[in-house]
Amino acid sequence: MKSNKIETIAVHGGQKPDPVSKARGMSVCRTTAYVFDSAEHASNLFALKELGFIYSRLGDPTSQILETRLAQMEGGSAAVVTSSGTSAVHYTALTLARAGDEIVAASNLYGGTHTMFKILLPDQGITVKFADSNRPDSFRDQITSKTRFLFVETMGNPALDMPDISALAKIAHEHHIPLVVDSTFTPPTLYRPIEDGADIVIHSLSKWIGGHGAAMGGAIIDSGKFDWKNSNVPLFNEPDGNYHGIRWAHDLPTELAPQAFALRFRTVPLRNLGACLSPDNSWIFLIGCETLHLRMERHNENAFAVARFLKKHPEISWVRYPGFEGDPSYTVASKQLKKGFGGMVVFGIKAGKGKSATERGRKFIENLSLFSHVTNVGDTKSLATHPASTTHSQLTEEEQKATGLPPELIRLSIGIEHIDDIIADLEQALAN
Ligand SMILES: Cc1ncc(COP(=O)(O)O)c(C=O)c1O
Structure with missing residues (x-):
């Protein structure tokens, strides 16, 4: 057919x-x-x-x-x-x-x-x-x-x-x-x-x-x-x-x-x-293809909900999600992406409680419990990482800036778990 x-x-x-x-x-x-x-x-x-x-x-x-x-x-x-x-x-x-x-x-x-x-x-x-x-x-x-x-x-x-x-x-x-x-x-x-x-x-x-x-x-x-x-x-x-x-x-x-x-x-x-x-491994990826459209719907929906939650949170200084009107990616994203804005959210925590924004970000990652601290994206499981000290650590400070990577940036790959559990984990990690 x-x-x-x-x-x-x-x-x-x-x-x-x-x-x-x-x-x-x-x-x-x-x-x-x-x-x-x-x-x-x-x-x-x-x-x-x-x-x-x-x-x-x-x-x-x-x-x-x-x-x-x-x-x-x-x-x-x-x-x-x-x-x-x-x-x-x-x-x-x-x-x-x-x-x-x-x-x-x-x-x-x-x-x-x-x-x-x-x-x-x-x-x-x-x-x-x-x-x-x-x-x-x-x-x-x-x-x-x-x-x-x-x-x-x-x-x-x-x-x-x-x-x-x-x-x-x-x-x-x-x-x-x-x-x-x-x-x-x-x-x-x-x-x-x-x-x-x-x-x-x-x-x-x-x-x-x-x-x-x-x-x-x-x-x-x-x-x-x-x-x-x-x-x-x-x-x-x-x-x-x-x-x-x-x-x-x-x-x-x-x-x-x-x-x-x-x-x-x-x-x-x-x-x-x-x-x-x-x-x-080809067999594993074929199985992955078969449910990609279903998983992406949930990744998109959950990521948008997380981005909205973070935007309203008093401890957060900035959030980027291509689906937000006003985000620097929004114009291109709304032209190019046909079925949702993807499963990634990046953000920075405010400095405070005697700590810099980067220190608080690292502490936040350690506080997470449903999210896994791994250097990967696109899993069914929610993942968090601090790129400046991991995936992009070989770049100089200037190159990190050129790549759009402030030192405090936290990268979330939002999984397909229930949104209430995802938000609850973020909430407790920000509170601790
Ligand atoms: C955008 C992008 N391209 C390529 C790669 C490299 O792929 P792999 O880890 O499968 O070698 C990655 C890995 O994170 C990536 O994020």
Whole structure:
């Protein structure tokens, strides 16, 4: 059955009952390698004349169901899954850029991505220039003939700033380079960035898509819309020594051309650096997809209620939630987010009782009992963290400021427990 309804795709996308066992659920193929039908079949698979399974580092049937489902949920042409969101970001950079190239990225990124862009990629010869995600023109100002892509998070971690994706896509496309977006904080039942012109979408599946804090994983989704036949993306136009000298923009069979990015991602960094997702974890993420839309409704509803509670609380100095009219993200959030404003709330406690705002914030986290103090988001369980001393602690004070991170900021990932219990826990932690 074909459906364009995301709730139906989330449950059925990419999967039919197994024709041999008749199992209705997804099978997990625990094998490293797949038998070739003949010598010709083997060489056709390696030459991309046919697509099929070779060796599980390159793909497996369970992960393929997940990839098909994610591509359909995001409205893309193909997806590739990886062992973490971090490897998905890194391999995206290596699929598009090499030593001597440049990237323009938002400064308000998840701390791990920020460090990768500030230290690791420059060590590999790729220069990253940082821009202000709230000012699309600041990206345009930094594009040179060496820029290979623009990179933003759809909802910045941790400040919850939301860049205008269609404005950034316009700038990227004027320069014939792709716009890459990490949409981890806005899973596809909330936002589909390809509809606003994003060319590549990245997810840390470890967050809301998996949804239960049960497994690590990442994914890229290729929109299939970017025109790779242009000199601003040389890795797609020159013979690729990594894969039989193929020119990805020119030599693929017509039906595979819309998957050029996904194919280079799979056959170059994934094949040669190896951070593949295990089929067991793909199975966990498939189960996560099936209830994503239901969980997100509760995450959105609970997070909005928490934000309202904090806003009225006398001990709180400020609260950010993209759903508040007047929040700096509200204009973009109300344009881009179709079904709620997400499960994250960030806030600062007032200084007082002889303590600084940061000291009181840390004490508040220790006082929580239903909330878990962990460095994660997107779990069914409510979570709290203090990013300045954990996820973003490798950033300098100035970089923390640029990323929208005041030292007292507390980040809450609101779970799907009963709202009364969530509020009661916050209330007692603020009182103690
Ligand atoms: C927005 C964002 N992107 C990427 C990542 C990295 O994903 P993973 O932890 O799955 O490697 C994270 C992790 O917190 C994140 O918040």
